[in-house]
Amino acid sequence: MSGFVSSATPTRLTAQRLATVLGSATLLLALLAVLAPLLGVTADAHGRHLSLLSTAAFDPSSTENAILWVRIPRVLACLLVGAALGASGAGLQAILRNPLAEPFTLGISSGSALAAVIAIRIGVETWLGAAGVGFAALLGAGATLLVVWRLARTEQRLPAATLVLAGVTVSMFCSAASVLIQYTSDFSEVSRMLRWMMGGLESMRLSTVGWAAAPIVVGIATLIAFTRELNALAAGEEAAASVGVAVARTQSVVFIVASLLVGVSIAVAGPIGFVGLIVPHAIRGTVGPDHRLLVPASALGGAALLLICDSLARMVAAPAQLPAGAVTAVLGGPFFIFILVGHKWRANLWGRS
Amino acid sequence: MATEQAKVGTAQAPAITLRGASVALSRRTIIAGIDADAHAGNLVAIIGPNGSGKSTLLRAIAGLLPLAGGNIEVLGRAPFGAARRSLARQLCYLPQQTELAFGFSVEEVVLLGRYAQQRGAGFADTADVAAAHEAMTRCDVTHLAARRFDQLSGGEARRVLLAQALCQAATCLLLDEPTAAIDPAHARSVMQLVRAQCERGAVALLVTHDVDLALRYATHVWALDGGALVAQGEPATVLQDPAVTKAFGIAIHVGQLPSGQAFAVPA
Numbered sequence: 001m002s003g004f005v006s007s008a009t010p011t012r013l014t015a016q017r018l019a020t021v022l023g024s025a026t027l028l029l030a031l032l033a034v035l036a037p038l039l040g041v042t043a044d045a046h047g048r049h050l051s052l053l054s055t056a057a058f059d060p061s062s063t064e065n066a067i068l069w070v071r072i073p074r075v076l077a078c079l080l081v082g083a084a085l086g087a088s089g090a091g092l093q094a095i096l097r098n099p100l101a102e103p104f105t106l107g108i109s110s111g112s113a114l115a116a117v118i119a120i121r122i123g124v125e126t127w128l129g130a131a132g133v134g135f136a137a138l139l140g141a142g143a144t145l146l147v148v149w150r151l152a153r154t155e156q157r158l159p160a161a162t163l164v165l166a167g168v169t170v171s172m173f174c175s176a177a178s179v180l181i182q183y184t185s186d187f188s189e190v191s192r193m194l195r196w197m198m199g200g201l202e203s204m205r206l207s208t209v210g211w212a213a214a215p216i217v218v219g220i221a222t223l224i225a226f227t228r229e230l231n232a233l234a235a236g237e238e239a240a241a242s243v244g245v246a247v248a249r250t251q252s253v254v255f256i257v258a259s260l261l262v263g264v265s266i267a268v269a270g271p272i273g274f275v276g277l278i279v280p281h282a283i284r285g286t287v288g289p290d291h292r293l294l295v296p297a298s299a300l301g302g303a304a305l306l307l308i309c310d311s312l313a314r315m316v317a318a319p320a321q322l323p324a325g326a327v328t329a330v331l332g333g334p335f336f337i338f339i340l341v342g343h344k345w346r347a348n349l350w351g352r353s
Numbered sequence: 354m355a356t357e358q359a360k361v362g363t364a365q366a367p368a369i370t371l372r373g374a375s376v377a378l379s380r381r382t383i384i385a386g387i388d389a390d391a392h393a394g395n396l397v398a399i400i401g402p403n404g405s406g407k408s409t410l411l412r413a414i415a416g417l418l419p420l421a422g423g424n425i426e427v428l429g430r431a432p433f434g435a436a437r438r439s440l441a442r443q444l445c446y447l448p449q450q451t452e453l454a455f456g457f458s459v460e461e462v463v464l465l466g467r468y469a470q471q472r473g474a475g476f477a478d479t480a481d482v483a484a485a486h487e488a489m490t491r492c493d494v495t496h497l498a499a500r501r502f503d504q505l506s507g508g509e510a511r512r513v514l515l516a517q518a519l520c521q522a523a524t525c526l527l528l529d530e531p532t533a534a535i536d537p538a539h540a541r542s543v544m545q546l547v548r549a550q551c552e553r554g555a556v557a558l559l560v561t562h563d564v565d566l567a568l569r570y571a572t573h574v575w576a577l578d579g580g581a582l583v584a585q586g587e588p589a590t591v592l593q594d595p596a597v598t599k600a601f602g603i604a605i606h607v608g609q610l611p612s613g614q615a616f617a618v619p620a
Contacts, residue, residue, distance in 0.1 A: 012460055015476050097454040228475045232465050234454045238417050242448070243521065244441030244469030289455035292474060 037071035041318035086302020088258035089276030106167035110174035115140020141263025199270035199325025274332030373423030398567035401577035441469035
């Protein structure tokens with residue numbers, strides 16, 4: 001397990017270390033994923049207590065089996081959405097060389113939230129169902145991506161500072177527009193809008209997971225294919241170009257793919273904050289800055305974090321359920337502060353600080 | 354590394370050619386109509402006052418800036434718009450300033466220079482490690498290999514980046530102030546190793562403010578003033594050229610030490 005030792009003086013990444021770290025992480029995640037759908041909280045005369053589904057859950061005619069099949073799509077959605085957010089956060093931080101880069105600062109989340117709010121306001125749900133809102137959110141993410149892209153791109157380049165500036169500006173505009181629409185909506189619409197914006201994975205359908213799986217897997221694989229280029233970009237655009245990296249292509253592909261990963265995640269689960277921001281930071285502090293390891297490890301870490309948060313969201317207030325997005329933010333905030341104040345960690349996060 | 358070092362250019366064809374090369378940034382002309390050649394074996398020191406266009410010229414030759422006019426050829430092709438990966442096997446560029454995000458180690462930073470030589474996942478193979486370690490030895494940074502790059506002193510960081518550029522095994526070296534922030538002894542060894550590369554067939558263009566190093570190690574000096582090439586040729590002659598005196602606003606004195614070694618100082 002030496003691969004997990006905090007790398008204050010990181011050593012060169014070898015295929016063996018990559019395999020060890022990713023292999024152990026995958027194993028842990030698989031254990032979590034098997035445990036999560038079996039675990040629940042039951043309330044009876046003696047109060048609430050944790051309970052595991054018994055082996056009867058594997059009998060298709062039992063109630064427990066029905067419960068299992070409610071939980072399984074939700075666990076799968078957590079894995080996909082968490083992995084998409086973790087990997088895209090790592091990719092965005094790398095091309096922007098900015099520790100604050102994440103779906104929210106780039107306006108993608110606000111843009112898709114605005115689209116979802118508009119969809120709810122004009123009553124898309126009545127003729128398309130809840131999936132209509134998710135679809136609108138995906139379109140909103142795509143539209144925001146195009147706007148931010150057009151604003152930021154100058155000549156052949158995609159300067160990091162303008163991209164963040166454009167993202168923050170678009171994000172503020174979309175948030176303000178969402179507030180205005182909410183202000184003019186009736187009470188029931190507003191409550192559905194707010195509920196959607198909290199993000200959540202309850203009532204997940206296997207079909208939703210099914211259509212989201214392919215784009216997320218392909219997206220993460222694409223990001224992983226560009227991780228050597230991301231390493232070179234750490235030294236800046238010109239330095240990366242001079243060692244042979246096609247900088248504009250790398251930035252474009254990573255930005256578009258990461259944004260689409262975020263868009264699909266939002267369509268599936270609503271906006272879920274903090275995973276794209278804290279997971280890459282925490283992983284970088286643990287395994288070092290090499291993106292060949294960081295990006296896949298952030299995908300695994302994001303999946304694990306969202307699975308844990310969603311399981312908590314399902315259980316802490318059972319039978320009531322909390323929105324998973326609120327849990328990630330409530331747990332993520334303090335965790336991030338904990339990382340920031342840890343002196344040894346701080347230097348590992350972003351280099352000289 | 355010597356084995357990868359192919360001879361570039363021939364006595365007839367220069368390795369780097371500039372014909373009327375002009376560059377504009379935000380519509381402001383930074384360098385205008387530069388004509389010059391550098392042949393294999395040449396070590397060209399580019400001098401000039403601040404803002405005279407030295408770094409811009411180097412970036413244009415590295416293919417990082419488009420030309421507003423004229424043309425530049427490096428080993429027979431225009432560097433701007435060329436495929437960066439194949440260009441990186443012929444040309445390396447040391448930027449004037451580099452700020453590294455993330456806490457990479459020195460060894461990792463040097464190995465980034467092997468990007469264009471690697472395939473697949475890019476795990477360093479024995480050739481990469483050998484090239485990186487040879488470059489680190491020549492830049493005297495081997496003892497820093499396991500240190501974090503962002504915790505080095507300015508001069509150490511410069512030498513590490515030079516090692517990164519060297520392990521690219523390119524034959525055209527474009528170095529923007531390679532000796533800035535480097536102590537005098539290391540600055541001389543840096544110049545010696547660049548000179549040695551040139552003697553093995555490489556061509557180097559380096560920007561410097563150190564006229565003494567230029568005199569001692571360069572084979573040619575190009576002097577820029579206000580974006581124009583005002584003098585070029587053999588170092589001692591160019592340094593004492595009236596155009597250079599006018600450019601700097603101060604004369605450069607070229608003398609001889611008792612040992613017979615020539616030296617240059619601003620008078």
